[in-house]
Amino acid sequence: xxxxxxNVNSLKARLPRVEGWIAEHAPDVMLLQETKCADxxxxxxxxxxxxxxxxxxxxxxxxxxxIVSRVGLGGVxxxxxxxxxxxxxECRILSADCGGVRVYSVYVPNGREVGSEFYAxxxxxxxxxxxxxxxxxEPSAAVAVGGDFNVAPEDRDVWDIGAFAGLxxxxxxxxxxxxxxxxxxxxxxxxxxHPAEAGPFSWWDxxxxxxxxGEGMRIDLVLASAPLAAxxxxxxxxxxxxxxxxxxxxxxxxxxVVVDLSP
DNA sequence: ATGGTAGCGCTGCTA
Numbered sequence: 001x002x003x004x005x006x007n008v009n010s011l012k013a014r015l016p017r018v019e020g021w022i023a024e025h026a027p028d029v030m031l032l033q034e035t036k037c038a039d040x041x042x043x044x045x046x047x048x049x050x051x052x053x054x055x056x057x058x059x060x061x062x063x064x065x066x067i068v069s070r071v072g073l074g075g076v077x078x079x080x081x082x083x084x085x086x087x088x089x090e091c092r093i094l095s096a097d098c099g100g101v102r103v104y105s106v107y108v109p110n111g112r113e114v115g116s117e118f119y120a121x122x123x124x125x126x127x128x129x130x131x132x133x134x135x136x137x138e139p140s141a142a143v144a145v146g147g148d149f150n151v152a153p154e155d156r157d158v159w160d161i162g163a164f165a166g167l168x169x170x171x172x173x174x175x176x177x178x179x180x181x182x183x184x185x186x187x188x189x190x191x192x193x194h195p196a197e198a199g200p201f202s203w204w205d206x207x208x209x210x211x212x213x214g215e216g217m218r219i220d221l222v223l224a225s226a227p228l229a230a231x232x233x234x235x236x237x238x239x240x241x242x243x244x245x246x247x248x249x250x251x252x253x254x255x256x257v258v259v260d261l262s263p
Numbered sequence: 264a265t266g267g268t269a270g271c272g273c274t275g276c277t278a
Contacts, residue, residue, distance in 0.1 A: 009270070034278090062278095150278095206278090207267035209267095
């Protein structure tokens with residue numbers, strides 16, 4: 001089973017690229033983030049035409065998450081089961097059962113500035129994610145939590161840690177909150193299969209030619225429970241999908257993260 | 264050089 005997570009930065013703007021990527025890479029389950037559309041505008045028919053079921057949770061201009069599957073799609077839950085008041089109201093998590101795996105598509109808040117109310121909300125959201133897992137699944141089952149975490153787990157997951165002094169995505173509280181999520185019993189499977197290298201990065205700023213300068217970050221993750229992590233045959237970032245700046249159809253600023261699982 | 268790009272949508276916010 002091929003499981004993919006991809007922050008598409010507007011599904012409307014990216015649909016041709018997403019369709020093309022599906023045709024070329026034949027994913028079984030795709031976790032999408034930043035669809036930037038309302039449920040009524042979600043292009044479900046485009047996925048149906050390709051042989052996929054889909055579910056979406058979005059309310060308009062920002063955020064929005066989706067799950068697309070050709071191996072079944074049931075038990076869909078939009079949002080947190082028990083949303084705390086400080087994390088309610090944004091469409092950032094969607095979960096479902098696909099091919100025997102409980103999958104979560106997550107879009108962690110960016111945090112904006114360290115110390116801001118948005119930064120506090122990001123830490124709170126990650127805490128809520130851990131509680132969601134505790135309440136809705138078991139680490140002994142096949143569970144995958146994939147998405148844009150907006151946290152670089154280690155210093156080597158950014159191009160130059162010196163450039164991040166005082167900035168979000170690399171602070172210890174963010175990393176500690178991510179570790180709390182993983183403490184549920186989840187393994188970062190790209191890191192599992194790439195134990196010694198920097199990155200591989202999954203996001204590059206649109207500005208300043210960051211992609212071509214290698215100035216990226218690894219913030220899109222697939223976290224798997226132990227039974228699922230044991231099935232990982234490959235885990236990689238498709239950098240090709242980040243290319244094509246200046247062409248008619250722009251790429252997302254994120255590349256797909258691909259995980260291949262044995263039956 | 265306090266910039267830059269992309270998306271949404273029409274003014275400025277978000278990333």
